[in-house]
Amino acid sequence: MEKNHELTPFYTKLLEYAESDTVCHDVPGHKLGALDNDMILYAGNHMFKLDANAPRGLDNLNRPTGVIKEAAELMADAFLAEKAYFLTGGTTMGILAMIMSSCRAKEKIILPRNVHKSAINALILSGAVPIFVKPYLDDELGIANHMEYDEVEKAILDNPDAKAVFVINPTYFGVTSDLKKIVEFAHSKDMMVLVDEAHGSHLPFSALLPGSSMEAGADMSSCSLHKTVGSLTQSSILITQGASVDHIRLRSTINMIQSTSPSSLLLASLDVARKHIYFEGPKQIPILIKMAKDTRDRINKIKGLKAVDDKYFLKKHAYDYDETKIIVKVSGLGVTGFDVYKEMFDEHHIQVELAETHLILAVLSIGTQQKDLDALVNALKIISDKYAPMNLPALLPKIKYSYPEAYTRPREAYHAPKKYVPLNQAVDEIAAESVMIYPPGIPIVIPGELISQDILDDLDFYQRSGSVILSDTEGGYIKIIDKEYWDKWSELYEDE
Template identity: 40%
Template structure:
């Protein structure tokens, strides 16, 4: 087999070769290079639809890679400092679930912060593992969850010596990092694996002056959203592993839920993005930092907004901070974050990542330009001038510590009844309630519904947050355990 280097693109080059061979296709997909759907070809472009092909011998097979996909995954592992890398085309959701389901079986315990993405709790619903939650710290002014303290981590490990693993957000949606190096040391000392949700941390692997990556910290597995800041296509991701886990078993677990019809557009984008990061990542992420720091400084010159950054670092609840995250607190100008989000989109043509009750998040990447940064700053200044009002009555926190009554799987599959949301105080939740993004559950299956949670949910709905998770599409009724 040919020897590949980081300059090579095994998957994309194989795709190009088959495209130039002008094969006659009696296989799927049925659009046959766009000829069977001219509007699709017109919308996406001829090259794109011709590269949308099915697995064939020269292109390898993601379920059991033995040639070009295998080589591309080797290059990715090398680039990210892992022993193995798995290409994921079901989003980082599948990577997170693959991690948890690889190390836990039904009844096994896994330690995790409660402000995890829904994908982690979904994994518990599927395979029956039991969560042991560590409640994150809370910044009361910003109303956001922070990281896990080493004191809480150590106490939880000692109280649950039979836990199989601990999951760490590296970083959170807001850029907050826990002390992953010391967590790894402590977990390994007690025979536990460390899993990292790095959906928002691809740049940690290639940039400078950024928090440490999970693989560099010694974690056993990591789920990395290449598409978020790494430059691949949406839905493409990586699952990285060290030799402390059985990579062949991990592949089997991934194949339980990942599609058998992997998109070569997504696979080749991972290949291309990896090469670009190796060649240009350092420069790309230095520019990202520069733009984010400039925007943060300019926004903080305006009274009312607070673009928070490394000043939050206390080496405890916020052990480190991702300075590329432009998170902005809006409540002091009398507007919820989701209200600023809507105004930016509707009145200024600016789409940011999300707005919650008190904050907005603008994702800055290598694809941004200085002109667009200036446009965002100017729009925020004008929004403040036009819309500023008294902040009295605004909800002042994002995170409410849950009360766990039963396991997620038991509650999700229990006999349930549907009740009006406001009539459910004191009952056990049988499904999810969350704002998306960020996709951190307000309620998860097995948690007690409280008045505080109901008040928060109603407030989020009133302010226009995009609510998901319940069977009832209007989020007026919720399934509770009978």
């Protein structure tokens, strides 16, 4: 039966509750906005009135049977899936749940090395063995991007015992792999296909965008509706289709990592965002793509800058490109993306999504207005006028393409005895923590990998360029496996 996407079952019920003048002797302690803390004074108490915990009638996210179930059915329908789970811990949580529910300890999973840190954490929690595929390395932009089909096929053929293949659709930079072909081949070898669609929640809503995970036949996917579709930050979904998904195991995994007090604001925002994108996406995404194209054309007329497009990425072996991402190569001005990122914010009040050595990335959505794109172009023009006359030497590609070698499984490294050493004494040691640049949050080294001089040089470069480095250890130290105690300790501790 055709679904009525005008309905917002969860939000409607929540609104009814907020307006019901119920006397609250339950949590949360703000009593639906009855306090006068600074945030309530700023935002008004409407937002707090919608922040209910678990009143009767509002269903239970851990085992939905009422309005959450109805809202999830509409979500599944909109995303061409069979089933949808609402998540309040972002796609970070969706990735943990997908991997933990499909791979047991010591089972293999094929995945690109440039995965988000949540996939690495899922390897630690599940104990799975990563089979990393080297992503396409784009020399011109200095980035690691999508996986090429042949590389995935080879990994599948070399590892016939792998349980799953994990694909990013699209990458942070908007590029996709041939997901349909990957799914067909993986399924022919009895492997599941799990998709990180953190940056692709809008894909099902316009034929002008790359295909979505469910269209390609993938088993599971997690989408950050908060990133490109307009729900509140941290609200995501996990969608599934097909008989390979073990829903009992998936549900228990989700419940293991889900708060017992999930935010009703986040859930309601998913419900209304689904309705909005369902009706507005098909109308507004084509307009947005045209606006993005015009913006690229204008940027390409500015000295020292290059806004890359679908033709560029197709030449770089991409399967498809999401044109709602604007990538501007700025290194032709002799400055880094990090410099421009800072200058954009400090001097032009523009926050872009991320910077890399050579580029900045602006992420658009149907909330983007023409005046916002004009501001971006104007700021880039001012920045170019400042640097182009200086004739600074254009930056050379920095990326070294040296992914570290794995010494042991991430989970084993996580549990092994550790010690801390200064970074400059860490060469040839085994990392016991992930070290990453944020954004994008992709680890340079993960637990269990050998630390090479190249890795340390990369870290040093990122540190000097002012990027945010995330790791457990601070102050120029890194956590490594204490090899001396490791052997002795392994005899005592039997993992799994």
